[in-house]
Amino acid sequence: MHVELSNVTKVYEDPPQIVTALKDISFHVNEGEFLCIVGPSGCGKSTLLRMIAGLDHPSSGQIRFRGDLLTAPHSKISMVFQTFALLPWRTVIQNVEFGLEVQGRPKKERAEVATELLEMVGLKGSENLFPKQLSGGMKQRVGIARALAIDPEVILMDEAFSAIDEFTAESLRAEVAEIHNETRKTFLLVTHNLPEAIELADRILVLSARPAKVKSIVGIEMERPRIQTDSEFVSIHRDIFALLQAELENSIMRHRLSGLKEFKRLQDMEDR
Amino acid sequence: MLVGALPDLAILTLLVTVIGRGNVAAVAISAFSAFFPVYFTIRQGVKEIPGDYFHVASVFKAGRVQTFTKMILPAIFPNLVTGLRLSFEFSWNVLLAVEVIASVAGIGTFISSSLGSSAHSLTYGLAAIMTVGLITIAIDRAFFERFENRIKRWR
Numbered sequence: 364m365h366v367e368l369s370n371v372t373k374v375y376e377d378p379p380q381i382v383t384a385l386k387d388i389s390f391h392v393n394e395g396e397f398l399c400i401v402g403p404s405g406c407g408k409s410t411l412l413r414m415i416a417g418l419d420h421p422s423s424g425q426i427r428f429r430g431d432l433l434t435a436p437h438s439k440i441s442m443v444f445q446t447f448a449l450l451p452w453r454t455v456i457q458n459v460e461f462g463l464e465v466q467g468r469p470k471k472e473r474a475e476v477a478t479e480l481l482e483m484v485g486l487k488g489s490e491n492l493f494p495k496q497l498s499g500g501m502k503q504r505v506g507i508a509r510a511l512a513i514d515p516e517v518i519l520m521d522e523a524f525s526a527i528d529e530f531t532a533e534s535l536r537a538e539v540a541e542i543h544n545e546t547r548k549t550f551l552l553v554t555h556n557l558p559e560a561i562e563l564a565d566r567i568l569v570l571s572a573r574p575a576k577v578k579s580i581v582g583i584e585m586e587r588p589r590i591q592t593d594s595e596f597v598s599i600h601r602d603i604f605a606l607l608q609a610e611l612e613n614s615i616m617r618h619r620l621s622g623l624k625e626f627k628r629l630q631d632m633e634d635r
Numbered sequence: 636m637l638v639g640a641l642p643d644l645a646i647l648t649l650l651v652t653v654i655g656r657g658n659v660a661a662v663a664i665s666a667f668s669a670f671f672p673v674y675f676t677i678r679q680g681v682k683e684i685p686g687d688y689f690h691v692a693s694v695f696k697a698g699r700v701q702t703f704t705k706m707i708l709p710a711i712f713p714n715l716v717t718g719l720r721l722s723f724e725f726s727w728n729v730l731l732a733v734e735v736i737a738s739v740a741g742i743g744t745f746i747s748s749s750l751g752s753s754a755h756s757l758t759y760g761l762a763a764i765m766t767v768g769l770i771t772i773a774i775d776r777a778f779f780e781r782f783e784n785r786i787k788r789w790r
Contacts, residue, residue, distance in 0.1 A: 418690055442694045448687035452709045452789045462695040465705070493789040513695065 364430075365394040365549050366415060366517060371424035373410055383574040384410055388424070390568055390577055394516075395547040397540075399560035401603070402570030402578075403610050408553045411575075412521050415551065416442050428517070438466070441515035445522035447502040449494040455505050456481065456490040462513035480508040484538065500531035507539065511546075520552040524559060536562060540587065557607070561599050562589050569606050572614030579606055647729070651737050660737040661730060668729040672721035680714030681707065713790060716782045720775070727771060742767060 373385040384407040392398045402408050413419040415426055417436035426433045428440065441462070449458050457464075459477040481487060484504040494502055503523060510518050520539075524532040540563055543550050554560050560567050564583050571578040581603060585595050647664050654660040688710060692702040731743030738744070742763055749760035 413690075416690075416694055418693055436693050436696050438696055440694075442690070444687050444690070446685070446687050448685070448691050450688065450691070450706070450709070452712070461691070461705075465695050465697045465701055495789060 364391040365396070365428070366551070367391040367427045367430075368411075368415075369425050369427075371411070371414065371421045371426060373407060373414070373419075374422040385421075386574040386576050388570075388575065388577055390580060392517075392549055392551060394549055397543050397550040397552070397563055397565045398568060399564035399566075400551065400553045400568045400570065401555065401557055401560050401607065402575060403572045403607065403614055404555055406570050406573050406575040408555075408570060408575070409521055411570075412442075412519050412551065412553045415517075416440060416519050438513065439516040441510040441513055441518050443503070443506050443510045443518065443520040443523045445525055447494070447499075447506045447526070449502055449505055449509075451494050454491050454493055455486060455497070458494070458505050459508045459512050461509060466513070476512055477508070480511050481505075483511075483542070484508050498531070499527045500535055503527055503535060504538075507542070511542070515548065517549045517551065520550065522554055523552065525554070525556070532559075537588070539563065544587075557600060557603060558591055558596075561585075561596060561603070562591070567603060569603060569610075572610045578610065579603075647733055647736055651733075656737045656739070658739055661733045661739045661741075664733045664737075665726045665730040669722040669726035672725060673715070673718035676714040676718030676721070677711055680711035684710045713786045716779060716786065720779045723774070723779075724771065727767075731767065 368391070369389050371385060371388040372383065375382045375384055388411065400408050400411065410419060414421055415433070417433060417440070420434070428437055433440075450461065453461070456474070456477045459480055460473040463473045463476060478490070481490060484507055486501065486504055486508070489497070489501065494505070497505065503526075506523070523539075524535060527535065536559060539550075542548075543563075550563075552560070552563060561583060567581045567583060568577060569579040569581065570576070581599070583599060585593075585599065589596055591597075646667075650664050650667070651660050654663055684707065688706055689702070692706045697705060731741075731746065733739075734741040734743030735747045746760050746763045746767075749756040749763065
């Protein structure tokens, strides 16, 4: 087991209110596996990922990486952001080198690694451009290259394709699938895009509405590349969509009872 | 906040009474007036740093010092330049006024005394004002514009 969560609970305290966002989440990710996490919006998927990244801490429960307790960011766990989060004053290659630079690696080694990765993500020739000169898809390619540069074992992707137009996202997903296939690194992708999850995942973790629990873990054994119009794809989609829809209705019922205002407030709290 | 809102030029007179007249007062007051533009623009700059930049720094395990030098400092650099530019222009003006109030010999005193007397010395006064203006522009071009052009490449 590469990454393992046991009974992870996250509680936000905003006195006098105490809100449970995640409750007793337990699952594991195998080495080299591509795990996608889906769930109703505002259910705490991103919080879950941030905790594995060491950016947030569980209120109770444990997260282990290779058996060791995770309490802070780990040098073998890397992350790709929804907002790309490139540092705008750095050129493309300097952004990719960021992690290695922080680690104090020699300049020559940094440049070699970054150049190779930029070539892999199709950005050869753009090394000295600034992020503002790039399209969304290109920015995320830089984000992916930056995440790979530190040679991580685990790559966390937080809605990594959501801020990119669908055409570009489609080809980027195919590339990520290829990178996963070649490198056999462990990938964790949080997404609200179910077809995206089915396309990429070895297994899909379905979370319930707040307080989020593990609703189901669905193994996807379909052959790759996966075509959205294949009957197998369609039937997997239908099954998981039904699970999510049931959750959505549940949560709507619950929120009707407790009032929409409250729901909004909870979402705001998570956004913070 | 309150200190920044106070009328600086009015405080000058007060400070001169406290510190006394002379060079020390002139420099102290000028420095005092230079502080606030820089302080407020930097504070604004830090507030505007996107949260994800901090997440990037953490995920890639930058320590406190590296987070500051590789992330915060470059992120607020544009604000720093703007603040310094404002401070520079402002404290330069304040300095001229303060020379008069604190009775220090200098270009400010020169201007004020020449404008006060005959038509002949009015020419000197105007020339001095022009000189101050030209020096301001020269320093602005030499320093601040260069920095701002650098920033424009990525911003």
